[in-house]
Amino acid sequence: MPEPWPWLTLGAITLLGTLVTLGLVRWMILRPLARTVDWIRRLRAGERTDPVILPKGDLFAPLAHEVSRLAHYWLAARAAAEEEARLRHAGESRWTPERLKEQARSVLQGRALLVVANREPYLHQRQGRQLQCVVPASGLVTAIEPILRACGGTWVAHGSGEADRETADAQGRLRVPPDEPAYTLRRVWLTPEEEGGYYYGFSNEGLWPLCHIAHTRPIFRADDWTHYAAVNQRFADAALDEIAETRDPYLLIQDYHFALLPRLIKEKRPDARIALFWHIPWPNPEAFGICPWARELLHGMLGADLLGFHTQFHCNNFLETVDRTLECRIDHELFAINRAGHTAWVKPFPISVAWDAEAPAADPAKTLGRKAAALAQLGVSAEWLGVGVDRVDYTKGIAERFRAIERFFEKYPARHGTFTFLQLGAPSRTLIKRYHDLGQELEAEADRINRRFQTRAWKPIVFQHRHHSHHDILPCYRAADVCLVTSLHDGMNLVAKEFVAARADERGVLVLSQFAGASRDLPDALLVNPYDLDQVAEAIHYALTMDPAEQRERMVRMRTAVQERNVYRWAAELLTALSRLRTGPEPAPVPVEGRG
Numbered sequence: 001m002p003e004p005w006p007w008l009t010l011g012a013i014t015l016l017g018t019l020v021t022l023g024l025v026r027w028m029i030l031r032p033l034a035r036t037v038d039w040i041r042r043l044r045a046g047e048r049t050d051p052v053i054l055p056k057g058d059l060f061a062p063l064a065h066e067v068s069r070l071a072h073y074w075l076a077a078r079a080a081a082e083e084e085a086r087l088r089h090a091g092e093s094r095w096t097p098e099r100l101k102e103q104a105r106s107v108l109q110g111r112a113l114l115v116v117a118n119r120e121p122y123l124h125q126r127q128g129r130q131l132q133c134v135v136p137a138s139g140l141v142t143a144i145e146p147i148l149r150a151c152g153g154t155w156v157a158h159g160s161g162e163a164d165r166e167t168a169d170a171q172g173r174l175r176v177p178p179d180e181p182a183y184t185l186r187r188v189w190l191t192p193e194e195e196g197g198y199y200y201g202f203s204n205e206g207l208w209p210l211c212h213i214a215h216t217r218p219i220f221r222a223d224d225w226t227h228y229a230a231v232n233q234r235f236a237d238a239a240l241d242e243i244a245e246t247r248d249p250y251l252l253i254q255d256y257h258f259a260l261l262p263r264l265i266k267e268k269r270p271d272a273r274i275a276l277f278w279h280i281p282w283p284n285p286e287a288f289g290i291c292p293w294a295r296e297l298l299h300g301m302l303g304a305d306l307l308g309f310h311t312q313f314h315c316n317n318f319l320e321t322v323d324r325t326l327e328c329r330i331d332h333e334l335f336a337i338n339r340a341g342h343t344a345w346v347k348p349f350p351i352s353v354a355w356d357a358e359a360p361a362a363d364p365a366k367t368l369g370r371k372a373a374a375l376a377q378l379g380v381s382a383e384w385l386g387v388g389v390d391r392v393d394y395t396k397g398i399a400e401r402f403r404a405i406e407r408f409f410e411k412y413p414a415r416h417g418t419f420t421f422l423q424l425g426a427p428s429r430t431l432i433k434r435y436h437d438l439g440q441e442l443e444a445e446a447d448r449i450n451r452r453f454q455t456r457a458w459k460p461i462v463f464q465h466r467h468h469s470h471h472d473i474l475p476c477y478r479a480a481d482v483c484l485v486t487s488l489h490d491g492m493n494l495v496a497k498e499f500v501a502a503r504a505d506e507r508g509v510l511v512l513s514q515f516a517g518a519s520r521d522l523p524d525a526l527l528v529n530p531y532d533l534d535q536v537a538e539a540i541h542y543a544l545t546m547d548p549a550e551q552r553e554r555m556v557r558m559r560t561a562v563q564e565r566n567v568y569r570w571a572a573e574l575l576t577a578l579s580r581l582r583t584g585p586e587p588a589p590v591p592v593e594g595r596g
Helices: 005-044 061-093 097-108 139-151 192-212 222-242 261-268 294-301 312-325 364-378 398-411 433-453 470-479 494-502 533-545 548-564 567-580
Strands: 113-116 123-127 130-134 154-158 173-176 183-188 250-254 273-277 306-309 329-331 336-339 342-348 384-391 419-426 461-465 482-485 509-513 526-528
Touching: 097 139, 097 567, 113 139, 113 222, 139 183, 139 250, 139 494, 139 567, 154 222, 183 222, 192 222, 222 261, 250 261, 250 567, 261 273, 261 294, 273 567, 294 312, 306 312, 306 567, 312 329, 312 342, 364 384, 364 419, 364 470, 384 398, 384 470, 384 494, 398 419, 398 433, 398 533, 419 433, 419 470, 433 461, 470 494, 482 494, 482 533, 494 509, 494 548, 509 533, 509 548, 526 533
Parallel strands: 113 154, 113 250, 154 183, 250 273, 273 306, 306 342, 384 419, 384 482, 419 461, 482 509, 509 526
Antiparallel strands: 123 130, 173 183, 329 336, 336 342
């Protein structure tokens, strides 16, 4: 009988060889493959991983090569996708004239675009023997003019410049802007009596104080209403003339001067898509109800397909006003009003300013130089500079602002000689007695406060009561430590957004009235009740002592909001909303079987 040991030895050697082989396979093949599978899984999941390392040799050379190529292409594709997503996000949130132009081209499809506004974007005056082209100081012009620059079309406006007739053709037309014509300006000529009744009378002594509820009593005269209705018809005739040769035109009617215009045009051109944007607040029904011609105004406005306001609150007020005043069917959920078979949609479109995407980031160190230069030009010595930019209008709260600055110096006597406030006040509607008197009152109020506090080298308030160009205003925005926008009531107030847009250095503080529409878009401003002088005074003190890091955080958030919701986006949303509305009479209801 043979000995069992050789067999046992052979079995042990075989087992040992198998175990060694399995170990080598696990170590040299399965473990690298498992690492490779795990690496591919994490790569597919989008995790950041180091490149996988495979053993060298003929066995893994092809796999290593393919895995390396896979990693290269995968990582490149992911990087491209991330970059595309970043650009798409930036493109979706940032509107430019070019993007607006493409959107308008897509929406309009070759149809005519017409803007109707009382204010013209360019007016001509005589300067000695020379003709001077002037861009009027107007928030409406600031907001609307970039749209026609980008999209082309026609702007119908009152020709108010003394040399306007000399620069237009027989129909009142000329191409603008003068240096690079992009659209047509159609001027409508009014007699002094018509302008006095329609503009100064009904619009600005009646509707303006009525809608702003700023404690100035509205004045309504029958003659003013007659001129208002006649001028609305005059503008309707001009607009109809401009769109006579076009089909399905788009009309953007601006503001309270033309409440009757949508109905006048719609009755002649039911194919026209009409939007009326109301740039001022809409009051509560009780306030609006005192107007003797409230029904006629609302009936005219509801001729539009789309009615735009700055805020949802104003939309709510308008719907409630219509509900109490006219017979119509209102869909409160969709904010749609049907009157005599025509539907008008009511939506908020918060207006904004243009954004210069190519403006370089400012060096904060330059801000000190700008401030020193501005103070030297004003002839005062101070540490801090505040600025306010307004038309001289009782709704802007300039008198209350001056008294809040007085209260600031009463509460903080250590600030005497350190803070100067520059108020740029453009004369406005001076043919109206309330406005004429207001300019004199503000000058007297500034003088009174200055006499109380000023020294030989310093005074608290510098009031420049004259027109200033954007070129004049921009350095003041950039130099100021604080900007005061303290309207008693305002639809939006673009000064707040202009200040934010100007601060590429990401410094400066905005003190903003809670009663301005801009307060909804800029919650990082210091929001105040302009009637509360102590609160405004405290806001000024907080603004001047605010930590630079907090200043920057607030300003960055506000700049992002203004950049993303600029005027190009406002225009695009308005045009797009108008294009998507169903116009014309409502379809008859579908009969349901079994119902009588």
